[in-house]
Amino acid sequence: MKLDLLVRANEIRTMDPDRPIATAVGVIGERIVGFDDEIASMEAERSLDFGDACITPGLIDAHCHTTWWGLGLDAVDLSGCRGLEDVYSKIEAEVERLSGDAEAWVHGTGFNQAHHGGLFPDIGRIDDITGNRPLYLRHASGHSSITNSATLHLFGASHPTFQDPAGGIVVRDADGNPTGVLEEAAQGLVQALLLPYSTERIVRALDAATERYAAQGITSFTEAGIGGGWIGHSPVEVAAYQTAAETGHLHARAQLMPAMDALQPITGHPADFHHQGAGLGLGLGVRYGFGDDYVRFGHVKVFLDGSLLGATAAVTESFCGHDHNTGYLLAEPGTYRERALSAYRAGWPLALHAIGDVAIDLAMDLIEEAQDRYGRGEAPCRIEHFGMSRPDQVVRAGILGIAVAPQAGFIGPLGDQIVTLVGPDREAWLYRGRSVIDAGALLAGSSDLPVADNNLRRGMQSAVDRRTDKGMPFAAGEAITPEEALRTHTEWAARATGQFRDKGTLERGKLADFTVFSESPLTARNIAEIDVVATILGGRLSYDAREAHKNSTPELQLLSVTN
Known part of the structure; x- marks a missing residue:
């Protein structure tokens, strides 16, 4: 048997405890078939040797807004x-x-x-x-x-x-x-x-956005809301993703969260909906997980409250400088309960946007009731942002077995502004890291692009040092290690999105998605300062800056990847 691709580097960090380090990895088709001695006797059609670079699993951005950002580039x-x-x-x-x-x-x-x-x-x-x-x-x-x-x-x-x-x-x-x-x-x-934007225009936006993702070492992302509400861009937005993938204009794997507003009542045999005969979903009973390796449905996205920056997040105590302003929920709790439980019983795990502690309480109540009534699914329910969480809420997140997706990338550019809004007494509750891991909940790394940029290396460094751009500490007790920071964008992001069977670690049978760094994120003095040398998606280069890196010039090469 002949390999389609042999990749070498002095350090390949697999994030797999059974084989944490390798120097060679073999690929057939788009999948990994072995490492080092397992492939030593095999010839290869193509070889890539990255020398002193460090290869890791491809980076995953577990929550971003790709179409929105792509449309905004002009x-x-x-x-x-x-x-x-x-x-x-x-x-x-x-x-x-x-x-x-x-x-x-x-x-x-x-x-x-x-x-x-x-x-x-x-x-x-x-x-x-x-x-x-x-x-x-x-x-x-x-x-x-x-x-x-x-x-x-x-x-x-x-x-x-x-x-x-x-x-x-x-x-x-x-x-x-x-x-x-x-x-x-x-x-x-x-x-x-x-609205709606045309499919052609969305495809152009996806092309421009995901080319830039590849340059950041991103091989997979979760689009946090499509098809409905104020976050969607077209009722047929999924078709744009399919077209982009089919025509070579999608340069990273997309998991799509339909907005709750995009779901409609569906009916079928009572046994299909936990003996209630109906639920909320997409036509023909399409649900979470449907799709292929390039475009696949994820959780259903539900907005519970607003933002800290806009002082619209639902919080217990008023924002500083905003007397009697505790933000607000975007609908009545009873409305959320009816719709969220209907979606969950139809096969859609919940991804609940909850930034303030009042919204987080509601999110956990909804998740707990859904799991108690209908059981836990393969993919964990999620709380998006988890922006200001009380200590008791962190403990409860671990008990419920949920994933949370805070944004460490906010700490640098937005941290000072956020602390001013919530005050020093609540600073320790902001965009947590350490306590989430210790509680046993999943910590998924995400950018929330375009709220902050998607330089995930900068976000990982912020998760480690917890300092704002002005040098002020930001919930310093929530600092995590460089290895944990990398796991938030590899293994833990894959688990949180329900895709760990295919990505998140480098193991035989998983997708051949790699990020090539100029040095190891685990030992670098500053993760934000290391370079992305190349990105490999399914065994093909989606980004290649080896010449630019060698010559220390800003030039880069963006490459089309087709499936």
């Missing part, structure tokens, strides 16, 4: 603006650029009021710049956005009979006039004017 980037005059200047330049197209919207992304003295843009000033041209600026958190009077007029927000949608707010000033800020589900009022 929007006005406001993340680097400092001061509102800088924001107004960028909007003005975009209006000028669009002057030849009277129908074009102004799109922007990455606004964060912390960079502007806590202020949001003045709607009068924006109106002067944009006139009748619609505008949509996404907040860095994704849980609010900014628009102008022209857009507000399009969905009737200025009409005296207008009512806020369930789970969202059109923010108004003391006189009752809209400020242009939309919170949570109110963003759907603008998106209803833009």
Whole structure:
């Protein structure tokens, strides 16, 4: 038998306790067939020798927003603006650029009021710049956005009979006039004017986004919400992923979480739904796990509350500087219970967005009832973000056997802002690591891109040193080891997404997905400073920077991978 690919390196970290280190790995098709002595006598069609580099399992981003980020790559980037005059200047330049197209919207992304003295843009000033041209600026958190009077007029927000949608707010000033800020589900009022995006446009966004994923060493990701709610981009969004995979425009493996709003009542034999005869799901009874190695369904995504950055997360005690503001749940607990249990009994494990401790209590109540009534599934239920969790909630997470997906990557760029909002007494509860592991829950690594970047090396280093960009400690007692940080994006992410049989460690029979680092993340002085030399997806290079690394130049090569 002949290998399709033989890969060598001085250090191959398999993350498999039975064979933790190797120097050679053999691949046939897209799967690993052996290591070292097991393949020593076998010839290979192709060979790749990475010398002193370190190879690990391919990195997994367990929670990100790929289509959203890809679509935003050609929007006005406001993340680097400092001061509102800088924001107004960028909007003005975009209006000028669009002057030849009277129908074009102004799109922007990455606004964060912390960079502007806590202020949001003045709607009068924006109106002067944009006139009748619609505008949509996404907040860095994704849980609010900014628009102008022209857009507000399009969905009737200025009409005296207008009512806020369930789970969202059109923010108004003391006189009752809209400020242009939309919170949570109110963003759907603008998106209803833009959606659905075409499959072709989503494919282009996926192509651009996942090329960049490959450059970060990412071989798999979980898309945290498609097909419905304010997080979806098209009712047929799955078709865009399939098309991207079939045409070589998907450069990492996608697990797709349908938004709860995308599920519909389904019926069948009573025995198929735990003797209740109906549940919530997708057509034909398609459920979690359906798909192939490139595009597969994951958990159902349920939004319970908002964000810390927007002070809309549901918390027990008020946010600092926000008297009597404890955020809010996006729907009534009874509504969540009915829908979440219906989805779970139809075969969909739950991924519950819960950032504040009030929302985390509700998430755990829902998970506990679902598991007690219908049993535990192959994939663990998840709590997305787990942003501010009390000690008793961490213990309960371990008892329930759930996975949590906090974002260590938030600590550097957003940590100071978050601590200011919650205060020193609650700092130790933020975006935990150590205590989750010790409690026996699964800690899954994720970026939440585009809220923070998807440089997972930077996130892993933040999980280890727990310091903000200003050098301040951030829940320092939650620090984990470099090996644990790597496991959050390999083994533990695979377990949390229910895909450990195929990925997360390098073992015979698993997918040949590798990340090649310039040095070992386990022993590097600073994980954030090591380079991604190459990325291999199913035995094919999806990214190759060996020449750039050798010559110390910024050039890179992005390679198409087809299945």
